[in-house]
Each structure stands twice: as C-alpha cells, then as structure tokens.
Amino acid sequence: MLEQLTHHLPALQTVIPLIAAPLCMLFGSRHIAWTITLIASLATFVISCVLLAQVIDGSVISYHLGGWEPPLGIEYRIDAFNAFVLLIVSGIGALIPFYAPASIKSEIPKSLHSYFYTAYLLCLTGLLGVTVTGDAFNVFVFLEVSSLSTYALVAMGAKKDPRALTSAFNYLVMGTIGATFFVLGLGLLYILTGTLNMVDLADKILLLEDNRTLNVAFAFILVGLGLKIAMFPMHLWLPNAYAYAPSAVTAFLAATATKVAIYTLLRFLFTVFSFDYPFEVQTLEWVVLPLAIMAMFAASIVAIFQTNLKRLLAYSSIAQVGYMLLGVTFLSKTGVTATIIHLFNHAVTKGGLFMAVGALVLRYGSPNIEDLRGAGRQMPWTMAAFVAGGLSLIGVPLTAGFISKWYLISAAFEANHWVPAILIVASSLLAVIYVWRVVEAAYLQEPANPTRQIKEAPPMMLISTWVLIGASFYFGIDASFTTHAASAGADMLLGSVDNSAHIILEPSHSLIPHVTPHGQE
Amino acid sequence: MEDLTFDFIIARYNYWLVITLMMTGFYVVVSRGNLIKKIVGLNLFQTSVFMLYISAGKIIGGTAPIFTDNPDEVYSNPLPHVLILTAIVVGVATTALGLALIIRIKETFGSIEEDELLKIEHDYDTTGKMPTAEGRP
Known part of the structure; x- marks a missing residue:
C-alpha cells in the first residue's frame, strides 16, 4: 500500500490540498477546517521533501496522469529545480496553519x-500544481486556480480595511489580463508546433528558424507572466493587494505566489525556449535588464517614503523581483543559480518579515509606522525578528540575503557587467534606509500611547515567524543546501546535464515504475 | 516576408476578427471607469483568445471529432476545443468572482465608479471614516 502511494506522490502533491479544500467548507466548523488544513499542508510538505530527496542527484521523475503518455497526455515532471520550488511553497504553506488562527481571528469574521x-488550500493547490506540471496549458489552469483563490483571500481583509475589496478587484483585472496574455502566447505556440508538452515544445521550437509568430508568442508569455510576478512596471496591483489583505495571506503570498510565477517564467525561458533562441537573449539584454535595474531603484525609493509598513515591504518585494530577474539577464549558469538562490532566500526572509508585521498589526491594530513607535520595548521578540529579517533583506553577512547578493555580484562580474554589480550594492543601501526607518521608530522613539499595555505576540505566531527568520540565518551561515539545490536546478534548466526522464510513473498501466539507469533512454 | 496583399489579408480573416475583438475588450477594460463595464471588457478580451484557439483547430471540410466506421473521415482538431472548454470555465469563474466583488464594493463604498471610489478611498485615508449612507454620492 505504502509502495503504491509513493508512486503517486507527484499527483498526490496537488490532489491532497484539492480534496481537502471543499472538505473545509462542507464541515463548516472552523476548528475542523483548521485541522484539515494542517494535515493537508503538512502532507504536501512531507511529499515535497521526499520528491526533492529523489531528484536532487539530477534524476527526473515523469508521472503520466491517467497513464496517458506524453506528449498527448498530461505529464507531471519533477526535476531538481521544481522539487526545490515545491519545497519552498509547501514549507511556507505548512507554517501558515500555525500562524493563521491567532492572526485571522481579529481580521476575518x-x-x-x-x-x-478553503481558499487557502485552493491557492496552495494552484501554486503546487503550477510547479509540478510539465504541460504548458496545465500551467495556465493551475495559475488561475491559485490566482482566483488569491483574489478571494485578499478581499477577506475587508473587515479591517474596506480598501481590500477594491485592491482585490484591481488585482483580478490585472491578473486576468496577465493570464489571458499568457494563454494567448500558448495558443500561438500550439498553432506553430501542435504540442503543449514543455519538453516536446522545446524540441519543436529548436527546429523553427527565425519566426515572427514565435517571437510574438514569446513576447505574450513574457508580458503575461510579467504581470503575475509584478515585474516593474507591471507591479501596480501588488502594493495595495499586499497592504490590505489579511496578514496571514500577505505572508503567504509574498513568500510563494510571485516566486512560483518567477519559477514559471524561468521554466519558459529555459526549458521551453533557450539561450539558443536569439530573440530571447536580445529581450533579456535590452528589455528585462533595464527594467530589473529600474525596479531595484524605483521600488526601493518608493518604499522609503511609505507610511504603511505592509506597503513598505510590498514595494521592497517589487525591488527584490528586480534582483531575481537581473540574475537571469547575465545569461550564465552563475546568474541563473543566483536567481534560484534568491528566490528561496527571499521567500524565507519576506515570509518571516510579513509574519512579524502581522503580529505587530494584531497587537497595535495598525500597520502604520507612526503607530508602531516603541514596539521594540513592548514586543521585543517580534521586533527582533523584524530586525533580523531586515538585515537579511539588506544582505548583511551571515544572513541568507548576503548569499544571494554574493552570487548575483559574482555572476555580474563573470559576465563583465560591472555597472549592474555596483548598482546591486547601491540599491542595497536603499534597503538600509527603509529598514532603518522602522528600526528607528520601534527602538528610538517613545511609544505613541505609553499608557496602553501591549502584550507580546501569541506564541504560535512568534514561533512560525522565528522559524522563517531562523531559516534565513541558517541558510546564510551554512548555504551548502541552497547552493547545491540551486546549482542542480540551474544545470537542469540550462540543459548541461542529461534531462531525459529516468523514473517514469505510469499509474493505470502498472503500479511498478520502469526505472532505467541514467542516459539509457 | 509575404506582401500584404488583399488575398493575404482575406485568407486570415479569423485572426483579424480576433485582433479586433481583443483590442476592443482591452480598450474597454482600460478606458471605462464603471467596474461592471470593466468586467464585460475583460470577458470580450478573454473570448477573443478562445476564438483564436477554436479557429486554429478547424479543418476545412472537417466534421465534429467523433469516431465513425469511415477511416477516411476528416474531422476538426478536438484538442483546442477541449482546452477552451477549460478556459471558458476559468473565464466564468473570473467573471463570477469579479461580479461578487463588485456587489461587496457597492455595499461598502456605495459606488462602482472608479473615480468616485478613488475619492472615497482618499477621504478614508485622511479621515479614517467611510461615508455614511446619506453622504454617499
């Protein structure tokens, strides 16, 4: 029985939260719903750990849904890269049930x-599905499953701040435009090649010479996903959505949703298209590179002037997306590795930061920096977590942020792009300013209302915050796991290792997988 | 590159229809301030992509893709149709959610016009109060 289960792990990854979601609603009781959520999210976390352990050595799992062989059937394809992203998403997803109850009690009726x-589990399903699938159209469907539930989750902040409704609506409009652009690009690819399987697409695209339809498809996919990842200047939906959503939702989205969209972009840039495709190289160099640098500066500068702490961190996220895109534009393995490392490190750091802010909002009732004066003395553990996360955001040595920036800068030097290298350091200084503003208010200023008794955050919130902040320190001191996983992922993306599937799981035909040794396919 | 002759343009009429519909929808989304009109524009925009897929799956002289005894039967490509069935479901869900949000926005803010909403939100930002039922525009 157990052996049969392990053969279905790739599918169970998405099926478990998908089935758990309606159960939460059917039972109706919030305690039962919480228990179901906890079990489902822990189960997906365990599955993703097992999957990563199977593929970290460079093998690839190909799971044929319903036993239909790709390229006709839908394939779930797991390699070192997406197993790593699965670990990030399900890891943070497993922390949210611990964090959420205390936080949403004051924010959602x-x-x-x-x-x-229910919406949270659906969102998790969508994000895991996008990551696990090897079928381009399936990506669209899962992307919309996660986006639609995200819009609902953001709107749930309406009790605390009615602007959550309008920001959810704007997010819905922009997200749908993005998804439609994306699916239009897929349609053009399908018309050109007659296939939607990513690996098959890659083979067929190689055969197409300079082709205008292909360029148009690439542009639509880039813009569509650009909207989803809040690539500057397509980030307008993000600050409001993050600022007015319930704190638990913001922490989850900031840590996972944009990361999964960046994963999808990398998948398309490298697995479907590749550096052999000249239009992609030109676009990266002449469009994405300047936009990434502008994001690093414009968003950081805007962040400095925010009064709302959640908005401040949201703008900082847009700047961080700039770093991730910058890594790709160096067109090298080091650059892609830097992007993947930063994807992980930023997920952990920003998740922790937003959790700390959620705890502050719970106790002070306001995310405005002005109202949080004196928080350093009244909520020492929460503020300490915030400062620690802030250090990682800046990229101080011994934090995860330092490792990302180190790799980014070495990739920049390797590509002889010394100007971006200097700009990375310069924009990190901007992060010092906006983090300092918060630290100054929390530690150096008198409390806004000294007579008001403020308690430390509830223990479960504090623990989950510190798990992520602790992780951001752990992976800053001992980066061997992240760098190993990221470089295995980059190898897989750039095709420098054999990426044909080694483990093929065909459920309906036989429950015993055909395992072939490396390279015998 | 082929010359833009009359025949070239006519032979690709489905693409021209798709482009027109798409740009109309996109224009409505961007230019209209009424939230319901935005949703209608979004629908047009999505429908244009559905039509692109479906027209690409059509084979001239082909029938519905159902197995018959005749092995020479020509039928249209069923895959784009199936994909678009899924995309239509996504579109319906998006529209439903968008309309549900509009209802909540109307209940809370008393308006579904973008410029009025911006003004109410600005007032809320400065005074911290939502307009009362009488004070609503």
Missing part, C-alpha cells in the same frame, strides 16, 4: 474562517 481555509 468568524463565520468566514472555514472559507478562508
């Missing part, structure tokens, strides 16, 4: 709690 868990 009790009657909606079971709906919150």
Whole structure:
C-alpha cells in the first residue's frame, strides 16, 4: 500500500490540498477546517521533501496522469529545480496553519474562517500544481486556480480595511489580463508546433528558424507572466493587494505566489525556449535588464517614503523581483543559480518579515509606522525578528540575503557587467534606509500611547515567524543546501546535464515504475 | 516576408476578427471607469483568445471529432476545443468572482465608479471614516 502511494506522490502533491479544500467548507466548523488544513499542508510538505530527496542527484521523475503518455497526455515532471520550488511553497504553506488562527481571528469574521481555509488550500493547490506540471496549458489552469483563490483571500481583509475589496478587484483585472496574455502566447505556440508538452515544445521550437509568430508568442508569455510576478512596471496591483489583505495571506503570498510565477517564467525561458533562441537573449539584454535595474531603484525609493509598513515591504518585494530577474539577464549558469538562490532566500526572509508585521498589526491594530513607535520595548521578540529579517533583506553577512547578493555580484562580474554589480550594492543601501526607518521608530522613539499595555505576540505566531527568520540565518551561515539545490536546478534548466526522464510513473498501466539507469533512454 | 496583399489579408480573416475583438475588450477594460463595464471588457478580451484557439483547430471540410466506421473521415482538431472548454470555465469563474466583488464594493463604498471610489478611498485615508449612507454620492 505504502509502495503504491509513493508512486503517486507527484499527483498526490496537488490532489491532497484539492480534496481537502471543499472538505473545509462542507464541515463548516472552523476548528475542523483548521485541522484539515494542517494535515493537508503538512502532507504536501512531507511529499515535497521526499520528491526533492529523489531528484536532487539530477534524476527526473515523469508521472503520466491517467497513464496517458506524453506528449498527448498530461505529464507531471519533477526535476531538481521544481522539487526545490515545491519545497519552498509547501514549507511556507505548512507554517501558515500555525500562524493563521491567532492572526485571522481579529481580521476575518468568524463565520468566514472555514472559507478562508478553503481558499487557502485552493491557492496552495494552484501554486503546487503550477510547479509540478510539465504541460504548458496545465500551467495556465493551475495559475488561475491559485490566482482566483488569491483574489478571494485578499478581499477577506475587508473587515479591517474596506480598501481590500477594491485592491482585490484591481488585482483580478490585472491578473486576468496577465493570464489571458499568457494563454494567448500558448495558443500561438500550439498553432506553430501542435504540442503543449514543455519538453516536446522545446524540441519543436529548436527546429523553427527565425519566426515572427514565435517571437510574438514569446513576447505574450513574457508580458503575461510579467504581470503575475509584478515585474516593474507591471507591479501596480501588488502594493495595495499586499497592504490590505489579511496578514496571514500577505505572508503567504509574498513568500510563494510571485516566486512560483518567477519559477514559471524561468521554466519558459529555459526549458521551453533557450539561450539558443536569439530573440530571447536580445529581450533579456535590452528589455528585462533595464527594467530589473529600474525596479531595484524605483521600488526601493518608493518604499522609503511609505507610511504603511505592509506597503513598505510590498514595494521592497517589487525591488527584490528586480534582483531575481537581473540574475537571469547575465545569461550564465552563475546568474541563473543566483536567481534560484534568491528566490528561496527571499521567500524565507519576506515570509518571516510579513509574519512579524502581522503580529505587530494584531497587537497595535495598525500597520502604520507612526503607530508602531516603541514596539521594540513592548514586543521585543517580534521586533527582533523584524530586525533580523531586515538585515537579511539588506544582505548583511551571515544572513541568507548576503548569499544571494554574493552570487548575483559574482555572476555580474563573470559576465563583465560591472555597472549592474555596483548598482546591486547601491540599491542595497536603499534597503538600509527603509529598514532603518522602522528600526528607528520601534527602538528610538517613545511609544505613541505609553499608557496602553501591549502584550507580546501569541506564541504560535512568534514561533512560525522565528522559524522563517531562523531559516534565513541558517541558510546564510551554512548555504551548502541552497547552493547545491540551486546549482542542480540551474544545470537542469540550462540543459548541461542529461534531462531525459529516468523514473517514469505510469499509474493505470502498472503500479511498478520502469526505472532505467541514467542516459539509457 | 509575404506582401500584404488583399488575398493575404482575406485568407486570415479569423485572426483579424480576433485582433479586433481583443483590442476592443482591452480598450474597454482600460478606458471605462464603471467596474461592471470593466468586467464585460475583460470577458470580450478573454473570448477573443478562445476564438483564436477554436479557429486554429478547424479543418476545412472537417466534421465534429467523433469516431465513425469511415477511416477516411476528416474531422476538426478536438484538442483546442477541449482546452477552451477549460478556459471558458476559468473565464466564468473570473467573471463570477469579479461580479461578487463588485456587489461587496457597492455595499461598502456605495459606488462602482472608479473615480468616485478613488475619492472615497482618499477621504478614508485622511479621515479614517467611510461615508455614511446619506453622504454617499
């Protein structure tokens, strides 16, 4: 029985939260819904650990849904790269059930709690599905599953701030435009090649010479995903959505949603298209590179002037997306490795930061920096977590942020791009300013209301915050796991290792997988 | 590159229809301030992509893709149709969610016009109060 289960792990990864989601709603009780969410998210976390252990050595799992062989059937394809992203998403997803109950109690009416868990599990399903699938159209479907549930989750912040409704609506409009552009690009690819399987697409695209339809398809996919990852200047939906969503939702989205969209972009840039495709190289050099640098500066500068702490961190996220895109534009393995490392490190750091802010908002009732004066003395553990996360955001040595920036800068030097290298350091200084503003208010200023008794955050919130902040330090001191996983992922993306599937799981034909040794395919 | 002759343009009429529909939808989304009109524009925009897929799957002289005894039967490519069935479901869900949000926005803010909403939000930002039922525009 157990052996049969392990053969279906790739599918169970998405099926478990998908089935758990409606159960939460059917039972209706928020305690049962919470229990179901906890079990489902822990299960996906365990599965992703097992999957990563199987593929970290460079092998590839190909799971044929319903036993239909690709390229006709839908394939779930797991390699070192997406197993790593799965680990990030499900890891943070497993922390949210611990963090959420105390946080949403004050932010969402009790009657909606079971709906919150339903939407949360659907969002998790979508994000894991996008990551696990090897079929381009399936990516679109899962992307929309996660996006639609995200819009609902953002709108749930309406009790605390009614602007959550309008920001969810704007997010819906922009997200749908992005998804439609993306699916239009896929349609053009399908018309050109007659296939939607990513690996098959890659083979067929190689055969097409300079082709205008292909360029148009590439541009639509880039812009569509650009909207989803909040690539500057397509980031307008993000600050409001993050600022007015419930804190638990913001922490989850900031850590996972944009990361998964960046994963999808990398998948398309490297697995479907490749550096052999000249239009992609030109676009990266002449469009994405300047936009990434502008994001690093424009968003950081805007962040400095924010009064709302959640918005401040949201703008900082847009700047961080700039770093991730910058890594790709160096057109080298080091650059892609830097992007993947930063994807992980930033997920951990920003997740932790938003969790700390959620705890502050819970106790002070306001995310405005002005109202949080004196928080350093009243909530020492939460503020300490924030400062630690802030250090990682800046990229101080011994934090995860330093490792990302180190790799980014070495990739820049390797590509002889010394100007971006200097700009990376310069924009990190901007991060010093906006983090300092918060630190100054929290530690050096008198409390806004000294007579008001403020308690430390609830223990479960504090623990989950510190798990992520602790991780951002752990991976800053001992980066061997992240760099190993990221470089294995980069090898896989750039095709420098054999990426044909070694483990093929065909469920309906036989429950025993055909395992072939490396390279015998 | 082929010359833009009359025949070239006519032979690709489905693409021209798709482009027109798409740009109309996109224009409505961007230019209209009424949230419901935005959703309608978004629908047009999505439908244009559905039509692109479906027209690409059509084979001239082909029938519905159902197995018959005749091995020479020509039928249209069913895959784009199936894909678009899924995309239509996504589109319906998006529209439903968008309309549900509009209802909540109307209940909370008393308006579904973008410029009025911006003004109400600005007032909320400065005074911290939502307009009361009488004070609503």
